[in-house]
Amino acid sequence: MNLLEIKNLHASIGDTKILHGINLTINRGEVHAIMGPNGSGKSTLSYVLSGRDGYEVTDGEILLDGESVLEMEADERARAGMFLAFQYPVELPGVTGMSFLRAAVNARRREAGQDEVDQLEFVKLVRAAAADLGVDNEMLKRAVNVGFSGGEKKRYEILQMSLLKPSLAVLDETDSGLDVDALKIVSDGVNAQRGGDCGMLVITHYQRLLSHIVPDFVHILAGGRIIKSGDKSLALEVEENGYAGLVDAA
Amino acid sequence: MVATTETIAAVEDATGAYKYGFVTDIETEKAPKGLNEDIIAFISAKKDEPEWMLEWRLKAYRHWLKMASPDWAKLNIPAIDYQDVYYYAAPKSAEGPKSLDEVDPELLATYEKLGIPLNEQKMLAGVAVDAVFDSVSVATTFREELAKSGVIFCPISEAIREYPELIKKYMGSVVPVADNYFSALNAAVFTDGSFVYIPKGVRCPMELSTYFRINEKNTGQFERTLIIAEDNSYVSYLEGCTAPQRDENQLHAAVVELVAMEDAEIKYSTVQNWYPGDETGKGGIYNFVTKRGICRGDRAKISWTQVETGSAITWKYPSCILKGKDSVGEFYSVAVTNGAQQADTGTKMIHLGEGSRSTIISKGISAGKSQNTYRGLVEVHKPAEGARNFTQCDSLLVGDTCGAHTVPYIVSRNPSGKIEHEATTSRISEDQLFYCLQRGMDEEESVSLIVNGFCKEVMKELPMEFAVEAQKLIGISLEGSVG
Numbered sequence A: 001m002n003l004l005e006i007k008n009l010h011a012s013i014g015d016t017k018i019l020h021g022i023n024l025t026i027n028r029g030e031v032h033a034i035m036g037p038n039g040s041g042k043s044t045l046s047y048v049l050s051g052r053d054g055y056e057v058t059d060g061e062i063l064l065d066g067e068s069v070l071e072m073e074a075d076e077r078a079r080a081g082m083f084l085a086f087q088y089p090v091e092l093p094g095v096t097g098m099s100f101l102r103a104a105v106n107a108r109r110r111e112a113g114q115d116e117v118d119q120l121e122f123v124k125l126v127r128a129a130a131a132d133l134g135v136d137n138e139m140l141k142r143a144v145n146v147g148f149s150g151g152e153k154k155r156y157e158i159l160q161m162s163l164l165k166p167s168l169a170v171l172d173e174t175d176s177g178l179d180v181d182a183l184k185i186v187s188d189g190v191n192a193q194r195g196g197d198c199g200m201l202v203i204t205h206y207q208r209l210l211s212h213i214v215p216d217f218v219h220i221l222a223g224g225r226i227i228k229s230g231d232k233s234l235a236l237e238v239e240e241n242g243y244a245g246l247v248d249a250a
Numbered sequence B: 001m002v003a004t005t006e007t008i009a010a011v012e013d014a015t016g017a018y019k020y021g022f023v024t025d026i027e028t029e030k031a032p033k034g035l036n037e038d039i040i041a042f043i044s045a046k047k048d049e050p051e052w053m054l055e056w057r058l059k060a061y062r063h064w065l066k067m068a069s070p071d072w073a074k075l076n077i078p079a080i081d082y083q084d085v086y087y088y089a090a091p092k093s094a095e096g097p098k099s100l101d102e103v104d105p106e107l108l109a110t111y112e113k114l115g116i117p118l119n120e121q122k123m124l125a126g127v128a129v130d131a132v133f134d135s136v137s138v139a140t141t142f143r144e145e146l147a148k149s150g151v152i153f154c155p156i157s158e159a160i161r162e163y164p165e166l167i168k169k170y171m172g173s174v175v176p177v178a179d180n181y182f183s184a185l186n187a188a189v190f191t192d193g194s195f196v197y198i199p200k201g202v203r204c205p206m207e208l209s210t211y212f213r214i215n216e217k218n219t220g221q222f223e224r225t226l227i228i229a230e231d232n233s234y235v236s237y238l239e240g241c242t243a244p245q246r247d248e249n250q251l252h253a254a255v256v257e258l259v260a261m262e263d264a265e266i267k268y269s270t271v272q273n274w275y276p277g278d279e280t281g282k283g284g285i286y287n288f289v290t291k292r293g294i295c296r297g298d299r300a301k302i303s304w305t306q307v308e309t310g311s312a313i314t315w316k317y318p319s320c321i322l323k324g325k326d327s328v329g330e331f332y333s334v335a336v337t338n339g340a341q342q343a344d345t346g347t348k349m350i351h352l353g354e355g356s357r358s359t360i361i362s363k364g365i366s367a368g369k370s371q372n373t374y375r376g377l378v379e380v381h382k383p384a385e386g387a388r389n390f391t392q393c394d395s396l397l398v399g400d401t402c403g404a405h406t407v408p409y410i411v412s413r414n415p416s417g418k419i420e421h422e423a424t425t426s427r428i429s430e431d432q433l434f435y436c437l438q439r440g441m442d443e444e445e446s447v448s449l450i451v452n453g454f455c456k457e458v459m460k461e462l463p464m465e466f467a468v469e470a471q472k473l474i475g476i477s478l479e480g481s482v483g
């Protein structure tokens, strides 16, 4: 069974139609990249998939593990295995990283009928995962995303992903704001999750991310539609020629 | 950190209802309904009080008769029929002196159920409890232990008999009898409460706490607490309150007085969870409380921390009179209102002493159709050379049918005083909520997490043993406020 199946997906925000019939299938272990001009609907797709309020599906279907998620709330979808690394991670003043991460992990564990995590074990686990991503202990003590630099916020998203072990990860411009070294570290973190049961949808503007996280498929989203799909060479083509030719041809 | 998991568990467990709403079926002795000099004499006689105490009460009562209920708060207070209230109710079994072994098992069970086991072995280590049930103190734990260091911790009714000199000297010295309508009423009819005396140079070896429970129907609770900290002493005191769920409103008018001498420190924390009434505004406690402390000596410090989640109406302004040179006053408050609750709460910092400093951190959270007002006064008098105040008032709105208001009064009679006031009003943003939901927390847990984050600065002031409970309470009080 496919991990994710998006069929003829139409979606609006209020009265504005943003997505105009998207078809996309992701299997376990695959990495799909989505590229496309600003405002083409990439982030909107990520929100529609994860069930954000205000994003209305007007037609089509989203199946996760063969089951429709359209009637599920955002938190239910998350517990069913969807994870979104935000393009703009949100600040939560006063909420410390450790308590936030634990709440997230425990929410999944409860859903799975497991006991909550052991406090001490969890701290160790988080510290180890954080070290791999160059997130230091001090940052874990601070309030979630408050005062983090752009790059720090992105690392923190990937840290959450590595702890939550989603079956479907959508990364929305995780590369933006990262310096060259951080890009490598974060990509290694993503690649460590790759394969096995996890499928990924990586939204980016830049080929350089895709040279670290090499995609199995590349899709071009423009005007709320996928206008072209191909393999990793499509990303190189875009890098060289821009979207103009592709959009015109579509 | 532990607390968050606990919060989650608590929010999950609770069924959306006030979980302290049960009634204990116990035989009580009540004075007839209504208020007059005979009733006051009856209360005084019940408590075996000396003549001077009765005189004091009667004087207060005669004052009260001439006073009017305050109407300046942003509260809609229905007319209260003071003749339709019982002013004295006591479990029959609580009469006479008692050790813990003699306390009615029904009462012990009640406190167990409330999460306050009175059995010393089962108790939180290092916390002594005075349990007040309706009009009487039913048990005070760890008294002998405390006595070893000279600390007195006993029901105030007992202190009136045993330590009349201290009572005469201090009772009414911080909150004068006729200070306000409710304090005068309290002075006339107060039934029990706690008395704490910390001798010179003693650091109280454990947390002291009083747990107030209203059980009887139509009964008012009028407790009075007096804490005296002599030179160079320290005490941390916590009060908790609950009441059964009833359709009628019930009256609670307490007075708390704190006296801190030179270099003494009193830390007073409250977790107020009286029954708030239902979402239509039916029932609930009217909480009219006068709390005031005086830093009499130089470098004395008084710190109020309150987490107010209950009551239909809250009218409460824990204050500090900063008389000593370099004395310090602090007020940390979280006030959560939901449903039809109304809260008008804040503080008064009266700077008299040179170099006195005060800090006010207030976090108001309003949800449902509730109204939540911060009202605060910072007053710097002539002699308070170089006084400083910092005030921060933050309001958080959950939904769009509630109200948050900030009413700061600032009076400065000494130009060297430095007063800072910061205020913010915000909403739980849809972004924040979605971020939490996307990580798998459900809506209630997400709100609880965000709100507890918002209150963090205040919560960290609570004694550790109670912080967890308070976090849970905040989560529970906001149930049903979203979605």
Ligand SMILES: Nc1ncnc2c1ncn2[C@@H]1O[C@H](COP(=O)(O)OP(=O)(O)OP(=O)(O)O)[C@@H](O)[C@H]1O
Pocket (backbone or CB within 6 Å): A013, A014, A016, A018, A036, A037, A038, A039, A040, A041, A042, A043, A044, A045, A087
């Ligand atoms: N709340 C909203 N109300 C109305 N229109 C919106 C709203 N949010 C986004 N849009 C519009 O939807 C379109 C798609 O936006 P989206 O954020 O999905 O683009 P994107 O492909 O992620 O762009 P970028 O590369 O800049 O991140 C844009 O035209 C945007 O203005």
Ligand SMILES: [Mg+2]
Pocket (backbone or CB within 6 Å): A042, A043, A044, A087, A172
């Ligand atoms: Mg985007």
